[in-house]
Structures are given as structure tokens and as C-alpha cells.
Amino acid sequence: MDHSEVFIARDKWRAQLRPALGGVLAGLDYAGVPVLRTMADGAARPLDAACFPMVPWCNRIAGARFGWSGAAVALTPNFAPEPHAIHGHGWQSAWAVEGHDQAGCMMVHHHEAPAPGRWPWAYEARQTVALDDCGCTITLTLTNLSPAPMPAGLGLHPYLRRRPETRVCFSASSVVAAGPDLIPTGVRLPPRHFADFGASAALPRVLIDHCYAGWDGEAVVTDALGHITLAARGAAHLHLYAPPEAPDILCLEPVNHLPDAINTGAMPLCGPGESVSLSLLIGAG
Numbered sequence: 001m002d003h004s005e006v007f008i009a010r011d012k013w014r015a016q017l018r019p020a021l022g023g024v025l026a027g028l029d030y031a032g033v034p035v036l037r038t039m040a041d042g043a044a045r046p047l048d049a050a051c052f053p054m055v056p057w058c059n060r061i062a063g064a065r066f067g068w069s070g071a072a073v074a075l076t077p078n079f080a081p082e083p084h085a086i087h088g089h090g091w092q093s094a095w096a097v098e099g100h101d102q103a104g105c106m107m108v109h110h111h112e113a114p115a116p117g118r119w120p121w122a123y124e125a126r127q128t129v130a131l132d133d134c135g136c137t138i139t140l141t142l143t144n145l146s147p148a149p150m151p152a153g154l155g156l157h158p159y160l161r162r163r164p165e166t167r168v169c170f171s172a173s174s175v176v177a178a179g180p181d182l183i184p185t186g187v188r189l190p191p192r193h194f195a196d197f198g199a200s201a202a203l204p205r206v207l208i209d210h211c212y213a214g215w216d217g218e219a220v221v222t223d224a225l226g227h228i229t230l231a232a233r234g235a236a237h238l239h240l241y242a243p244p245e246a247p248d249i250l251c252l253e254p255v256n257h258l259p260d261a262i263n264t265g266a267m268p269l270c271g272p273g274e275s276v277s278l279s280l281l282i283g284a285g
Contacts, residue, residue, distance in 0.1 A: 010103040010131035016050075019107045023095035023127050024049035025158075028136055030284035035136075035228055037159045037248070046091045050159055053140050055090040055109070055125045057153035057267075059211065059239060059259035062183045066262045068120075068151075076117030084183070088153065089118070090125055104130035121150040135229075135283035143275040151262050152270035154234065154278040155255035162203075162242075162250035163223045169200035170230075170238060173214025176258055182209055183260050203242045203250070211239045211258050219252050226285055230254070234278035254280050 005026070006017040016026040018039070026039035027050050036050035046052045064075040064085035075085040078092060095107035109125045111118070122145040130137050144150040175194065177187035194208050195201035200222070215238040219230040232238075235254030242250050256278055261267040270276050 006100055006105050008103050013131040019095040019097050022046035022052050022091040023107050025051040034161050035284045052091040052157050053127050054087045054155035055142055057088045058155035058255040060084040060086050062260045121146040137281045139279040141275050141277040144270040147272050149269050149271050151267040152276045153257050155253055156280050157253050160221055160250045162248050166223045167200045167202055168197050168221055170219035171198045171216045172212035176211040205244045208240050208242045211237050213237050229283040231281040
């Protein structure tokens with residue numbers, strides 16, 4: 001069976017997946033209205049998708065290097081021209097379809113024996129996309145297949161519908177300040193630093209590519225077409241990406257660790273044979 005594209009539907013919900021292209025969602029609609037941006041038919045980059053998985057780390061690892069158990073680990077930078085390693089391996093790997101029905105699909109990505117420039121732990125990642133009356137639930141699970149504890153990063157990178165009147169609402173404890181290289185500086189800023197998103201706010205005309213720590217797991221995006229809701233589990237932080245030069249891009253990314261956490265000792269750990277999970281329910285109305 002050809003799994004280059006998978007279409008699923010339930011009631012007013014429709015979703016399109018492209019497993020071989022990084023395990024991505026290519027579109028998500030509710031009642032015929034896009035909830036996430038729709039990937040163009042000829043697009044071949046995960047960065048053009050509606051949503052892609054981040055595993056086994058999220059955001060940036062500074063200089064694509066870190067130390068672990070007394071050894072230096074060098075990854076291959078994967079987002080030229082940046083010198084960093086970004087978003088893990090899953091988004092740049094083919095995922096296999098393990099099963100799907102009318103309203104759901106399960107995909108799997110394996111990372112086997114370590115190779116130079118690659119993650120030095122073996123793992124399996126599973127991603128389930130399921131539609132029901134509440135919306136679209138994406139569940140991402142990472143299992144450590146190596147004989148030693150593994151840093152275990154998970155996240156989702158949805159590109160939400162954005163219009164000129166869009167307003168964003170969510171609560172968090174602080175903004176993680178970043179330098180010009182987008183690596184955290186160690187400074188924490190008030191959650192209102194860019195806008196008072198706790199009270200619902202329009203997006204300012206400045207670059208936001210920052211992680212909000214202490215996120216409560218919920219967010220709402222509103223515009224003239226309705227509202228989009230996010231409800232996440234297993235994600236203590238929310239990374240907000242809204243570039244002023246691309247006013248149609250809005251990413252609210254649930255993640256289980258901060259950028260460059262592997263270099264600050266703040267990365268979640270997963271023991272041999274153990275698993276960690278993250279899920280996101282996307283609703284609309």
C-alpha cells in the first residue's frame with residue numbers, strides 16, 4: 001500500500017499526513033477551514049509542513065556539541081547556515097506507517113546504531129495522529145533502546161493559522177532570554193516581555209523565537225474565522241515562533257525541555273527500555 005500520503009477524517013475534521021517526509025502533517029481542517037497551514041502539493045521540506053515532530057531533542061543544541069559522561073559529542077549541524085543542531089532527527093527522517101484507519105494513523109521512526117554526527121543512543125519514536133469529536137490528538141512517544149540512560153527530548157512544531165487580526169492567549173511563568181544566536185543567555189524575562197499573552201494579545205512586529213517556561217499546557221488562538229485551542233500533556237514549556245518577515249507564520253510548540261538543555265543539565269532522562277511521551281490536542285470552533 002502506498003503510504004506516501006495518508007488521509008484521515010472524522011465528522012468535521014480532515015487531516016493529511018506525509019509519513020516519509022519527516023512524519024509530518026500536511027494539513028488539518030475543521031469544517032473546511034484550515035486550522036494549521038496547508039502544505040503545498042509540491043513542497044518537499046518538513047519546514048513547509050502543517051506540523052512536524054521533534055525527537056530526540058527540541059530546538060537548538062549550541063554549536064551542535066555537548067558533553068556526556070565525560071565524553072564530547074559532536075552532532076552534524078542540520079539547519080544551514082546555523083552552526084547548531086536543531087529539532088532532532090525525526091523531522092529529517094522517513095517514518096513508516098504501522099497502521100491506520102479512517103480516523104487515525106500510527107507512524108514509527110527508528111534510530112539504530114550510532115554513527116558519526118548522529119545521536120549516540122538508539123531509540124524508537126512513535127507518533128499517533130487521531131481525530132475524534134474533540135479535535136486532533138497527536139501523541140509522540142520516545143523509547144530508549146540503548147543500554148544506558150538517554151537524554152530524552154520531545155516536542156511538536158505546529159504551524160497554526162495566522163491572520164492580521166490573530167490574538168494569542170496562554171499563561172507561563174517566564175520568557176527564556178536568548179542571544180543573537182538564539183541560544184539561551186541564562187536570563188529569565190517577565191512573561192509580558194513581548195506582549196501580555198496571559199490576557200490575550202496581538203503578536204508584536206518583532207521576532208519572537210523564544211521559549212516560555214512554566215507553561216500551564218493550554219493556549220487559545222482567535223481570529224475572525226473562529227478559535228483554535230491547544231491542550232498539551234508532558235510539555236512543561238511552550239516555544240513561540242512568530243517572525244515579522246513572514247506574517248502568516250505562527251508556531252506554538254509544546255516541548256518537554258528548554259533550548260540547549262543538554263548543555264545546562266536540564267534535559268529529561270530516560271532509562272534503558274523506558275519511554276517518555278508528549279501529547280497535544282488541537283481543537284477548533
